[in-house]
Amino acid sequence: MTQMSEARAGRITPEMEIVARQEKMDIELLRTRMAKGEIIIPKNRNHDKVRPTGVGTGLRTKTNANIGTSEGRSSLEEELIKARTAVDAGIDAIMDLSTGGDLMESLQAIIDEVDVVIGTVPIYPTAVMTIREKGALVHMDPEHLFSIIEQQAKMGVDFFTVHCGVTLNTIERLKQQGRLMDIVSRGGSFLTTWMLANKKENPLFEQYDRLLDICREYDVTLSLGDGLRPGALADATDRAQIQELITLGELTQRAWDRDVQVMIEGPGHVPLNEIHTNMQIQKKLCMNAPFYVLGPLVTDVAPGYDHITSAIGGAIAGAAGADFLCYVIPGEHLRLPGLDEVHQGVIAARIAAHAADIAKGVPGAIEWDHAMSKARKELDWETQLNLAIDPVNARRIRKEAPPQEDDVCTMCGEYCAVKIVQEALGNNK
Amino acid sequence: MTQMSEARAGRITPEMEIVARQEKMDIELLRTRMAKGEIIIPKNRNHDKVRPTGVGTGLRTKTNANIGTSEGRSSLEEELIKARTAVDAGIDAIMDLSTGGDLMESLQAIIDEVDVVIGTVPIYPTAVMTIREKGALVHMDPEHLFSIIEQQAKMGVDFFTVHCGVTLNTIERLKQQGRLMDIVSRGGSFLTTWMLANKKENPLFEQYDRLLDICREYDVTLSLGDGLRPGALADATDRAQIQELITLGELTQRAWDRDVQVMIEGPGHVPLNEIHTNMQIQKKLCMNAPFYVLGPLVTDVAPGYDHITSAIGGAIAGAAGADFLCYVIPGEHLRLPGLDEVHQGVIAARIAAHAADIAKGVPGAIEWDHAMSKARKELDWETQLNLAIDPVNARRIRKEAPPQEDDVCTMCGEYCAVKIVQEALGNNK
Numbered sequence: 001m002t003q004m005s006e007a008r009a010g011r012i013t014p015e016m017e018i019v020a021r022q023e024k025m026d027i028e029l030l031r032t033r034m035a036k037g038e039i040i041i042p043k044n045r046n047h048d049k050v051r052p053t054g055v056g057t058g059l060r061t062k063t064n065a066n067i068g069t070s071e072g073r074s075s076l077e078e079e080l081i082k083a084r085t086a087v088d089a090g091i092d093a094i095m096d097l098s099t100g101g102d103l104m105e106s107l108q109a110i111i112d113e114v115d116v117v118i119g120t121v122p123i124y125p126t127a128v129m130t131i132r133e134k135g136a137l138v139h140m141d142p143e144h145l146f147s148i149i150e151q152q153a154k155m156g157v158d159f160f161t162v163h164c165g166v167t168l169n170t171i172e173r174l175k176q177q178g179r180l181m182d183i184v185s186r187g188g189s190f191l192t193t194w195m196l197a198n199k200k201e202n203p204l205f206e207q208y209d210r211l212l213d214i215c216r217e218y219d220v221t222l223s224l225g226d227g228l229r230p231g232a233l234a235d236a237t238d239r240a241q242i243q244e245l246i247t248l249g250e251l252t253q254r255a256w257d258r259d260v261q262v263m264i265e266g267p268g269h270v271p272l273n274e275i276h277t278n279m280q281i282q283k284k285l286c287m288n289a290p291f292y293v294l295g296p297l298v299t300d301v302a303p304g305y306d307h308i309t310s311a312i313g314g315a316i317a318g319a320a321g322a323d324f325l326c327y328v329i330p331g332e333h334l335r336l337p338g339l340d341e342v343h344q345g346v347i348a349a350r351i352a353a354h355a356a357d358i359a360k361g362v363p364g365a366i367e368w369d370h371a372m373s374k375a376r377k378e379l380d381w382e383t384q385l386n387l388a389i390d391p392v393n394a395r396r397i398r399k400e401a402p403p404q405e406d407d408v409c410t411m412c413g414e415y416c417a418v419k420i421v422q423e424a425l426g427n428n429k
Numbered sequence: 430m431t432q433m434s435e436a437r438a439g440r441i442t443p444e445m446e447i448v449a450r451q452e453k454m455d456i457e458l459l460r461t462r463m464a465k466g467e468i469i470i471p472k473n474r475n476h477d478k479v480r481p482t483g484v485g486t487g488l489r490t491k492t493n494a495n496i497g498t499s500e501g502r503s504s505l506e507e508e509l510i511k512a513r514t515a516v517d518a519g520i521d522a523i524m525d526l527s528t529g530g531d532l533m534e535s536l537q538a539i540i541d542e543v544d545v546v547i548g549t550v551p552i553y554p555t556a557v558m559t560i561r562e563k564g565a566l567v568h569m570d571p572e573h574l575f576s577i578i579e580q581q582a583k584m585g586v587d588f589f590t591v592h593c594g595v596t597l598n599t600i601e602r603l604k605q606q607g608r609l610m611d612i613v614s615r616g617g618s619f620l621t622t623w624m625l626a627n628k629k630e631n632p633l634f635e636q637y638d639r640l641l642d643i644c645r646e647y648d649v650t651l652s653l654g655d656g657l658r659p660g661a662l663a664d665a666t667d668r669a670q671i672q673e674l675i676t677l678g679e680l681t682q683r684a685w686d687r688d689v690q691v692m693i694e695g696p697g698h699v700p701l702n703e704i705h706t707n708m709q710i711q712k713k714l715c716m717n718a719p720f721y722v723l724g725p726l727v728t729d730v731a732p733g734y735d736h737i738t739s740a741i742g743g744a745i746a747g748a749a750g751a752d753f754l755c756y757v758i759p760g761e762h763l764r765l766p767g768l769d770e771v772h773q774g775v776i777a778a779r780i781a782a783h784a785a786d787i788a789k790g791v792p793g794a795i796e797w798d799h800a801m802s803k804a805r806k807e808l809d810w811e812t813q814l815n816l817a818i819d820p821v822n823a824r825r826i827r828k829e830a831p832p833q834e835d836d837v838c839t840m841c842g843e844y845c846a847v848k849i850v851q852e853a854l855g856n857n858k
Contacts, residue, residue, distance in 0.1 A: 070839065070840075070841075070842055071842050071843065071844075099841075099842070099844055124844075127844070128844070137849075175854070180799065180802050180803065180806060181802055181805065181806050181847070182806070182847075182850045182851070182854055183846060183850040183854070184846050184847060185846060186841055186844055186846045186849075188846070188850075189846035189847075189849040189850045189853070190844075190849070192850060192853055192854070193849055193850070193852070193853035196853050196854070197853065231802070231805075231846075231847075232798070232799070232802035232805070232806075233787065233795060233798045233799070233802070234795075234798070234799050234802055269802075271784075271787045271788055271795070272744055272745070272748050272784050272785065272787065272788040273748060273787075273788035298744060298784035298787070299780065299783050299784050299787060299798055300798040300799075300801045300802050300805070301783065301797050301798055301801045301816060301817065301818050302776075302780050302817065302818045302819075303813065303814075303817050303823045303826075304817060304818075304819055304822040304823040304825075304826050305776060305777070305780060305818065305819065305822075307737075308736075308737055308740050308777055308780055309780060309784070311737050311740070311741055312740055312741050312744045312745075312780070312781065312784055315701055315727060315741045316701070316741075316745065319701050319702060330826070331826040331827075332840070333805065333813075333838070333840075334823060334826045334827045334830075334838055334840070335826060335827060335829070335830035335832075335838050335839040335840055336830060336839045336840050338829075338830075347731075347734060348734070348737055351728060351731050351734055351737055351738060351741070352741065354728050354730065355700075355701050355727035355728050355738070355741055356701065358662065358700045358701065358702075358727070358728060359700055359701040359702035366662060366663075366700070368730050369661070369662045369663070369728055369729040369730055370609065370661070370662070370663050370729075372729045372730045373609050373610055373660070373661035373662070373663055373698075373729050374609065376610065376660075376661070376729070376762065377609060377610050377611070377661075384732065384762075385732075387730060388730065388731065388732050388733060389730050389731045389733075389734065390731075390733055390734065393733040393734075394732045394733040394763060396733075397732075397733050397759070397760040397763045397764060398760075398763045398764060400764070400767075401763075401764035401765060401767075403764075409762070409763055409764050410499065410764040410765045411499075411761070411762075411763075411764060411765050412499075412528075412615055413499055413500050413528070414500065415500075415528055415553075415556070415557070415615055415619075417612055417613050417614060417615045417617070417618035417660075418610070418611075418613060418618075418660075420566070420615075420618040420619070420622055421611045421612040421617075421618045421621060421622070422611070423622070424618070424621055424622035424625050424626065425604070425611055425612070425621070425625070
């Protein structure tokens with residue numbers, strides 16, 4: 001039984017109760033939306049300690065942080081601190097993208113470290129181990145991939161990113177139209193390389209039912225990855241991307257037929273004026289399955305500031321229906337993140353998600369802003385600092401330039417508009 | 430003669446030629462739009478060294494940085510470094526909001542320091558000097574205000590922010606509806622205080638023709654300030670704000686009747702889903718006069734990250750028609766900016782403006798992104814770093830975590846999707 005099968009059978013699980021309460025959503029509405037696939041609760045049946053978290057229509061927009069060891073560049077210990085940093089900064093999910101060291105050990109350590117939703121990309125360890133053992137990716141054995149999937153499901157992974165839509169057909173569409181950046185998804189690139197070299201179909205597509213069997217057994221949510229996501233504004237909303245989305249829509253239906261929970265992954269690099277279209281076409285082609293976006297980044301030219309370029313896109317996407325935002329770190333196109341970049345990335349994603357939630361009218365969203373503005377009006381600095389999305393940083397900034405008068409800040413000092421008007425209007429209202 | 434009167438007389442000024450060339454706009458189209466008031470070139474006839482910069486329909490979205498001394502908190506020397514920092518980071522205009530030290534001296538120093546468009550808020554020095562000399566703002570003499578305006582016009586200020594729309598009528602609308610934050614505009618608060626205490630109309634409204642005389646003589650652009658701009662999401666798009674905008678529309682027409690160039694200032698704090706409406710209502714009520722927005726900030730809860738909250742709002746506003754974005758520093762609601770915050774604020778505003786320009790189809794905008802993505806595809810790091818919106822920062826980030834192989838970055842290392850796919854697709858295309 002999965003959360004979806006329970007919802008369809010009319011049964012309320014403890015996880016649904018927690019999510020409904022957290023989100024101030026009527027439990028029957030939640031259950032109905034879960035039965036239709038519009039809401040998921042990604043929680044592996046072997047992952048007891050995870051906080052149940054809902055993703056989808058009418059719920060708070062969630063955020064994910066990518067972490068993971070890499071060959072020679074980062075230690076497991078560092079990655080665990082990153083995981084903790086992300087959770088402390090308010091992240092809802094963590095994806096382990098490790099490619100260095102003992103990959104199963106690092107995944108286990110991350111699962112043990114935090115209590116948020118955990119996602120992986122099973123093709124990563126498969127590809128890395130293949131290259132280590134056989135010297136080249138083209139020697140990858142699909143059986144090995146499925147054994148990794150099974151192993152990770154047993155370990156308690158809550159969702160798998162699987163690029164099932166990277167098929168010989170979608171690759172042909174890419175070749176026909178041509179692209180500036182071709183494929184920028186790592187998983188997509190691994191599969192494409194293997195498929196073209198071996199002249200074979202994507203095993204995750206060909207053996208999709210086998211994947212569904214595993215997901216059904218452990219209630220692992222499928223995150224149908226966008227291996228053809230645009231990696232440049234020039235490639236956004238092209239035929240390869242939309243072809244993949246059509247395939248993902250069909251695969252969504254097949255998963256739902258087996259009561260497997262699904263979300264869809266989305267772009268990527270997209271011009272601001274194409275974001276709304278991207279959200280709508282996903283929701284239509286994939287029957288309102290939750291949408292998980294990486295960005296979108298609204299410009300290619302700001303390496304070092306991609307937490308901002310993606311916060312712009314993420315906020316717009318969220319307001320237009322995206323349900324789950326993957327953080328993007330400032331130096332996304334430059335290097336693996338350090339600790340501070342993880343923190344920056346999480347806060348930027350949460351700002352985007354919250355701005356979207358206000359626009360979507362998510363219960364409780366704008367009330368936070370009202371409480372902040374009330375404290376601001378009352379020149380109640382302690383409450384303002386406590387309510388800040390990053391209280392530690394807000395406190396640090398204020399402390400670095402302490403005002404001469406306690407009730408204002410150094411921006412305006414004694415010429416504080418709020419203070420002046422309070423006196424003027426207060427006496428005249 | 431003003432740029433507007435010249436445009437209306439069918440004459441092309443050297444400034445129009447420069448702007449048309451920079452912006453790749455047909456000179457006759459530019460002149461026509463200037464004649465209609467849809468495009469301005471804010472350039473005081475006494476300000477020879479300023480780079481001519483156009484603002485309005487079809488042009489690149491421009492950015493402004495606020496700097497200025499404050500009572501006891503910052504020195505003129507520091508502010509000059511800030512001005513230089515902002516210009517080096519690519520700002521198009523600087524507003525001097527000084528309230529500390531010798532205010533005319535600091536304005537002159539800033540004018541001398543940089544070659545970008547200079548704006549001021551004449552009510553600031555008037556209020557500060559009044560408080561210094563007479564002990565309270567309520568003793569402000571409108572004659573003093575107009576003498577400051579005249580003095581600054583002679584000094585070469587290119588645009589004045591004047592809160593002419595803060596009238597007894599708009600204040601009454603504010604009182605009738607009630608607001609969470611009342612007035613957060615400093616100029617608006619000075620005027621409101623003076624008006625309520627003295628039971629008199631706003632002198633900038635009452636003696637508007639006198640203001641127009643000065644602007645016409647020196648070709649100073651009026652930036653009709655939004656004294657009633659919302660300072661909280663709760664107050665956005667309310668009756669006070671729209672009432673002021675109606676008044677500004679009428680004042681725009683009166684300025685145009687005298688060939689005085691005008692732009693309109695806008696919010697402020699606005700929920701993401703109300704930004705488009707705000708842009709459209711401004712353009713309608715003010716007959717497509719250029720729109721200069723402060724933000725908008727899409728949430729109140731992120732002090733310390735308001736360069737991000739405003740980059741989200743600014744990008745959306747720009748795409749929906751805003752022409753000029755005022756930067757917002759990270760610690761906007763916490764303190765006066767330090768040097769690094771000025772830099773951060775400028776870059777965030779430029780990212781927002783550029784994302785908007787891509788959406789608006791401004792000539793040359795997306796070509797920058799295409800060049801970056803081409804370099805990315807070719808793993809040409811030197812070109813990528815040079816094309817970055819902040820090359821120094823991009824170079825620093827990459828240098829801090831140098832990859833083992835020159836052609837990739839540490840994010841993916843040897844598993845670089847771009848590299849892998851190039852080999853796979855390159856051989857099979």
